[in-house]
């Protein structure tokens with residue numbers, strides 16, 4: 380076990396599968412006590428995790444780390460307030476908040492997108508981040524700085540918040556909201572020494588993207604658009620998140636860290 384986050388307390392939303400799971404495991408490996416949260420404790424079917432049958436918090440404890448699990452709908456006001464309260468009452472403070480929970484409905488243009496698809500996408504992908512930031516920052520403001528920061532927030536946005544992705548209207552709208560909320564909060568809370576940053580992943584192998592990868596035409600198109608020879612992994616996102624969650628990112632705030640194999644570089 381390494382110690383970049385020794386004695387730190389972290390909360391991760393959507394931690395049962397994919398990026399959230401890899402992030403929770405990476406933070407714990409660096410010594411953080413991790414409060415895992417999701418709408419389901421088991422990983423989603425169709426994921427690429429090697430230990431998919433064991434819940435994230437159990438994997439962390441089996442590896443000698445500290446973790447708890449709180450069932451939490453990240454789009455629910457009271458549930459998110461309860462999640463932060465749980466972290467503080469269990470571990471004493473909150474150093475790292477990772478707002479990762481997200482959904483993707485299906486590929487369609489705005490003509491075919493239903494109101495329900497749009498509302499669900501905005502709730503889980505954008506409102507959840509607003510809630511997570513609100514309650515995490517409220518707690519961080521009560522804490523004295525440690526390692527130069529009162530706390531670090533990392534929002535998992537997407538390249539869909541930076542550029543228009545074909546046939547993803549609601550998803551891009553929600554991720555665009557996450558990107559600019561991140562910048563806005565960085566401005567308000569830099570004077571308080573609270574870092575607020577985002578990771579913008581490109582397409583990578585998780586349960587969310589499996590339908591793309593299993594469709595030969597979509598798979599080919601994704602590879603053709605990515606300058607890097609292969610697609611990314613949840614672990615690539617976790618390493619970027621770990622950087623932004625640690626004191627290595629002391630003076631980084633309001634930044635969008637793209638982890639996309641060069642997808643948005645051209």
Ligand SMILES: NC(=O)c1ccc[n+]([C@@H]2O[C@H](COP(=O)([O-])OP(=O)(O)OC[C@H]3O[C@@H](n4cnc5c(N)ncnc54)[C@H](O)[C@@H]3O)[C@@H](O)[C@H]2O)c1
Nearest residue numbers: 393396397398418452453480481537580582583585586587
């Ligand atoms: N996979 C990619 O290529 C990719 C690319 C860019 C951004 N992202 C973003 O990364 C994040 C994680 O995506 P992933 O690929 O790991 O997806 P995933 O579907 O594999 O995992 C998402 C997790 O979030 C949980 N979740 C869903 N709704 C929730 C809710 N309301 N409250 C709490 N948890 C909820 C799910 O149960 C699941 O465990 C999302 O915000 C996604 O938009 C993913």
